[in-house]
Amino acid sequence: MPALVEMDHVSKSYEEKAAVRDLSLRIEAGSMFGLLGPNGAGKTSTIRMMIGITRPDSGRVTLFGEPFSNAALSRVGYMPEERGLYRRMKVLEQLVFLGELRGLSAPDASRRARTWCERLQISEAIDKKTEELSKGMQQKIQFIATLLHEPQLIIMDEPFSGLDPVNAVLLQDTLIELRNQGNAILFSTHRMDQVEKLCDSICLINRGEAVLSGGMREVKSRYERNRVVLQFEGTNGFLHHPAIAEYKSYAGHVEIRLKPHADAQDLLRTAAACSTITRFDLAEPSLEEIFIQTVGGRTDA
Amino acid sequence: MLRNTLLIAKREYLERIRSKVFLVTTVLVPLGVGVLVTFGGAGGRRLEGVRRMAIVSNDPALVQAVKASLEAGELAPKYVEVATPATRAELQRLNQEVTAHRIEGYLSIAPAAGQVEPLVTWVSASAVNFLSKSEMEEAVRAAVVRQQLLERGLPPGAVDDLMGPVALKTMQIRNGEVVAANSERSFMGAYALILVLYGSVLIYGVNIARSVVEEKTSRVFEVLLSMVSSDVLMLGKLLGVGAAGLTQIVIWSALLVFYAGSTLAASEGIHGLGSLGITGPELVYFAVFFLLGYFFYSGLGAAIGSTVSGEQEVQQFSLLIVSPLVVSVVLLPFVLGNPSSLTSVALSLIPPFTPIIMYMRICSQMPPAWQIALALALMVGSVWGMVWLAARIYRVGVLMYGKRATIPEMLRWLRYS
The missing domain is CATH 3.40.190 (D-Maltodextrin-Binding Protein; domain 2)
Structure with a gap:
């Protein structure tokens, strides 16, 4: 089965600045794909090339197994980072208009819009003008506008920013459901906890280049289990053990990063000898740590 | 493609028809003209002199x-x-x-x-x-x-x-025929139509620039561009705004025809459109040049809207839209008096001036057919060019944040898109 999106050695520069350099990625049907990277890394540029808003200088973009064409756009739902709705249009009119542009009939679009508004608990907003709504509500409208035509490829730039936790979970669950129905979902974010929880595969971009990509499990397995959380009662003399690269000491527990290829079991034995261990947790680094480690802590740009 | 163009045109049309500005201008312009005529007439009568x-x-x-x-x-x-x-x-x-x-x-x-x-x-x-x-x-x-x-x-x-008084009968050669001329009224109709042309082109040229800027500032256009091409967007926008303008003109024309045939008008010595100095072919040419001028200036407005970053800048740039129109109107007496002079002919073939100047020439003395044909061809070509350019600029406008692009920057962007 061909990938829904395939970008093959794609490059794009503006002025002298290279926005994207030699980037390749694949998004499979029925998967959730996280596009990560610090601000200005090239996430939005990548997405825009994917859906033909801009064209790559070199490389190849394939959508649904075919070279990019405008016709493919009716199977794509795109929610840009900077939300855009007509401020003076009423919610239902707006949703119907956007639905019709993607090929739905007006009654069909209207019916779906009402169903979605009910589902996302904003039915009371349906006859209001967009500019009268709160930001969170506008975002839900935007979300519905993106999904109304049941796209097979859903692209969301920072979908959860500006949402309260209750609504963020509501949208998250909706996305998971859509993924389970076989759609592909790409979202870009720098919220690593969400990516870790939701994504099947990721691509980490830094300064226009893919620095890390692959399936979530596979990516994480590339990293050694070198994180130790140790809870203890007694002295902390074991902190001089040669396996420890650095540690942070808290009340009752320490967080330790081990040196490469260090012997964690030996550390446990040493610690057990001088204090009572209530917890010893050896884990691979979190995605956030991988992110910071990979981009070298530079998140400015 | 066609379906989407029409959808966008419909949205633009409805948004304009429902706006307060539309209602206000549609009602106020004839009202204002009516008030002017009434008070102007009364003022004229007050100059009766000593009683x-x-x-x-x-x-x-x-x-x-x-x-x-x-x-x-x-x-x-x-x-x-x-x-x-x-x-x-x-x-x-x-x-x-x-x-x-x-x-x-x-x-x-x-x-x-x-x-x-x-x-x-x-x-x-x-x-x-x-x-x-x-x-x-x-x-x-x-x-x-x-x-x-x-x-x-x-x-x-x-x-x-x-x-006894000398009776001076005035005759006029219009379009090759000697006809009785009423020296005050002969160009009144032409003037009125030119002012309508000027006014609506001005209003809607700036209006479409605003609408483009609004889509940019609200960032709707990134959503739109992920659905349809910028050519379709621009064309739809122009058609929608054009249809709204036409609606207004039709309403005004209906009012004018109604007025010209009314007893009120008869009491002012006006019997039908003819006595306003408007002939049938002139009305047809008016419609043609109105539409072309309309599309040209709407396209210009759209292109300008695409390059600026905010509403305020539209104000500054609206001067660019207005100036050819102002020049045309200022030249009105000259062109009506010298319809075949080199200046008149040249200006009537330059697209920004064509709608008003060529229409004036037609009202004054019918220009050779080839000149009209050439002017029409140039107009159609430049309208197409405007739309093409506006669509390109609109598209690269996605990349702009906050600041206005310089012309060399825009030219480079045109290559990116």
């Missing part, structure tokens, strides 16, 4: 002649008292009459020593207006001449013939 006056002199024949002459004039007073002879008491009484506002003033006519022309004085409570003054001068002069002619033995009938 109640007296003439005082020692020469009863001259007084009667002046009175007759005044009453035959265009601004005839309603009441003229004759007072002879001009005694001191009589003058005092007249002064009191003036003070009490029973009459507005009196003419005192006294023979001047050694001259044929008498010494004439107008005494009144207020300054006399220009029209009344020339009317009175004319009346006295005519009376004196009449009296002199009679004194020199001409029979009264011959004097009347001599003193």
